[in-house]
Amino acid sequence: xxxxxxxxxxxxxxxxxxxxxxxxxxxxxxxxxxxxxxxxxxxxxxxxxxxxxxxxxxxxxxxxxxxxxxxxxxxxxxxxxxxxxxxxxxxxxxxxxxxxxxxxxxxxxxxxxxxxxxxxxxxxxxxxxxxxxxxxxxxxxxxxxxxxxxxxxxxxxxxxxx
Numbered sequence: 335x336x337x338x339x340x341x342x343x344x345x346x347x348x349x350x351x352x353x354x355x356x357x358x359x360x361x362x363x364x365x366x367x368x369x370x371x372x373x374x375x376x377x378x379x380x381x382x383x384x385x386x387x388x389x390x391x392x393x394x395x396x397x398x399x400x401x402x403x404x405x406x407x408x409x410x411x412x413x414x415x416x417x418x419x420x421x422x423x424x425x426x427x428x429x430x431x432x433x434x435x436x437x438x439x440x441x442x443x444x445x446x447x448x449x450x451x452x453x454x455x456x457x458x459x460x461x462x463x464x465x466x467x468x469x470x471x472x473x474x475x476x477x478x479x480x481x482x483x484x485x486x487x488x489x490x491x492x493x494x495x496x
Contacts, residue, residue, distance in 0.1 A: 362430045365423040367410035373446045376460040387449035391442035424467035436468045444482030
């Protein structure tokens with residue numbers, strides 16, 4: 335389903351003409367994965383729990399097979415290394431997702447941040463910055479945080495369910 339790294343990066347660039355819907359969907363998948371990976375990397379001591387939370391979030395959000403999720407994660411990790419900011423990813427999400435879907439991404443990101451049972455100041459800063467770039471209202475941001483915290487306290491998506 336997913337194609338080469340170049341195809342996905344090309345899909346992130348502003349359209350030159352008409353773009354096929356599958357290219358748009360792949361670009362949204364990659365942009366979402368990049369934001370999840372960025373929260374993962376915000377914790378200096380990230381481990382298996384956070385990675386499982388990212389995998390669970392991508393599976394839930396996009397209904398991808400295991401090999402597709404792994405490929406998407408590889409591409410997202412490369413994109414994070416090469417990116418200088420979040421704008422090209424958040425702008426793609428702003429164009430492609432309505433507010434409810436953007437708030438859901440924020441909630442999934444909070445699940446990644448909470449996956450190890452602690453929340454660092456840097457994770458909170460990254461979350462706030464991305465939510466701001468996605469134009470998520472403060473109330474929706476706080477509610478997404480509370481839902482994620484409650485889900486993780488109840489044994490939610492960090493382990494693969496939920």
